[in-house]
Amino acid sequence: MRHLARLIYIVVTVLRYGLDEVALSGFRQRWVRVMVSVVTFGRRLDAPPGQRLREALERLGPIFVKFGQVLSTRRDLLPDDVADELARLQDDVPPFPAAVARALVEKAFKRPIEAIFATFEAEPVASASIAQVHFATLKDGREVAVKVLRPGMLAIIDDDLSLLRTLARWIDRWSVDGKRLKPREVVAEFDNYLHDELDLVREAANGAQLRRNMEGLDLLMVPEMVWDLCTQSVIVMERMKGVPISQRQRLRDAGVDIKKLARDGVTIFFTQVFRDGFFHADMHPGNIQVSIAPATFGRYVALDFGIVGTLTEVDKEYLAQNFIAFFRRDYKRVAELHLESGWVPAGTRVDELEGAIRAVCEPHFDRPLKDISLGQVLLRLFQTSRRFNVEIQPQLVLLQKTLLNVEGLGRQLDPELDLWSTAKPFLERWMDAQVGVRGLFERMKKEAPHYAQLLPELPRLLHQALHRPHREESPALLALLAEQRRTNRLLTAVLLTAGGFAAGAAVMAWLQPWMG
Structure with a gap:
């Protein structure tokens, strides 16, 4: 019933904002168009199509906003006016009230906002589908950005994902392409990513990892996280100053x-x-x-x-x-x-x-x-x-x-x-x-500590493999032991080869300072 209610809400929103003009453009059945015209009789659509599409996606929730964000980058597929409206979904979704943001911050840190920040800007600098961002200054003078999760996001996303899972089961069961498209697995991946996005501590950890990865490239800057002020619903990070890439002029x-x-x-x-x-x-x-x-x-x-x-x-x-x-x-x-x-x-x-x-x-x-x-x-x-x-x-x-x-x-x-x-x-x-050759030597150097630990144990392993005592002399056991000896000889060859690679890696690591 919850899925049915959500489907009805989606259909009503589509009709309210006139998106049926696009959604039904490919239908040749006249009765479909007649039925929709009866349902929407008296509807007034004064706003431009791009604005109506953006407002409908905002009303439908985070998953639909994400779709609009992806679509906004494809100006080769959209008219300019529609692309411009969808671009507003990137950081201009209607914000939630400043009082709510302050209350969420104080709840996350369990103390008054004045005890945490020297200044806290009530007006958000950016507002997206999942969270909004406020600029602030710490007591030690550092300028930071405070990201606050929108209230009630988990329930909304869980409802939409539940609906997607139901649709995926239908596709998997009834579509001839169900097995090939793997709809359940795709929805499961989407589920993981969206729930990860709702955990701001995970987002902070992602940013820290990306910052370490990009340190030597000098092409990308990533803000530093203030780990003492990072929770699941609020995170604080270094304030970055730059020009939005959309402002090309x-x-x-x-x-x-x-x-x-x-x-x-x-x-x-x-x-x-x-x-x-x-x-x-x-x-x-x-x-x-x-x-x-x-x-x-x-x-x-x-x-x-x-x-x-x-x-x-x-x-x-x-x-x-x-x-x-x-x-x-x-x-x-x-x-x-x-x-x-x-x-x-x-x-x-x-x-x-x-x-x-x-x-x-x-x-x-x-x-x-x-x-x-x-x-x-x-x-x-x-x-x-x-x-x-x-x-x-x-x-x-x-x-x-x-x-x-x-x-x-x-x-x-x-x-x-x-x-x-x-x-x-x-x-x-x-x-x-x-x-290539460079990759081979790099991997040998990486494995050298493992082989260095293995080499001292090699004589004992060889002795155990070659001199294992025979407890019984039954033909079946003798055949088993013969097979084991063949396996031991193979193991010996593998270990000796590994030892050779380890020795080579150790020599290369030792010679590297002289080789430049």
Whole structure:
């Protein structure tokens, strides 16, 4: 019944704001249009379509606002007026009252707000779907930003996720694509990310990890967390000063190289994904600023770390090989990788899959972003995946969303940006570091402490393996012991090989200061 009530509320909201004009545009059945016109008789729609869409998404809650934020970055798919309205969802959602924010802060820290801060600005500087941010000053003079979770968020999100889970079960049960699309797993991933975003301590930990990862890159700045003032509902962090990346003319007036900024954004994204396997997964313009301070001029400033993505070593290597194969236009290798990973049925013909992938990707190479749409490429790839029964990978859904955000951001900054040529050198260097000679020595150095601990135990292990006493002499036991001796010989060979690698790694580590 709760799901039914929510569905009715969604339908009523769609009709109230006139979104049925778009939602039903593809229906040919006249009776559908007639029924809607009867239900909405007398309705007045004075506001522009973009404003009505934004207000409807705000009314429907956080999950719908997230959808609008992603959509706002795709100006290649939307009219300018609609994109401008949706951009307001990034940090201009109607705030909750300042008195409520103060009460939430005092409840989280169990003391009056004057005992914590020297100053606390009642007017929020940014207000989004999950939380809003107030500027403040600590007693020691440090300028900080205070992020306060919206009240009642957990119940709203749980209701919508429960509805999504029900829809996923229906799709899984009744759709011919149910098994391939894995709707339950995708919703489960979405569930994890949204609940992680509701825990602000986790967000603070994500920000701290991202700050450590990016320290040596000098392209991205991440605020430092004030850990003494971080709770599940309120966190306090260093105040960052920058220009919102959406204000391109202001950045140009300040002397920022916009084309370099676009290239740096691609480098940051691929560094986080392939080097660290830990990436900011909510990179809409409301969460990105650019520093114009002399000491950090032109660097990105990242905000809001509620949603981050992670990749395993297997995921990273597989994706890197796919990207490199795409950049080299080696479509046969792309098809082989899909087969090797088990993403397509074992009986799939490589040449047929290769031809389908070539037809999707070849028209889009050597063209700037203004002339292509990664969204359209992904749509064609999804159509191809349906034909070949490619299984959707839930752990990569967040990466796909982030890649669309990055492309939308790059399109706004520099429509002439060639995404392929910008990313290809980085990925080739990363692959060399992973599987080349340099990567081999790095892994040997990393494993040297483990092998150094194992080497002293090697004689005892060999003695135990070769001189194990025989308690019985039955034929069955003798056969078992013979098999064990063969296994022991194999184990001995493996241990000796490992010892050789360990010795080599130790020598390389010892010689490194002289080798430079």
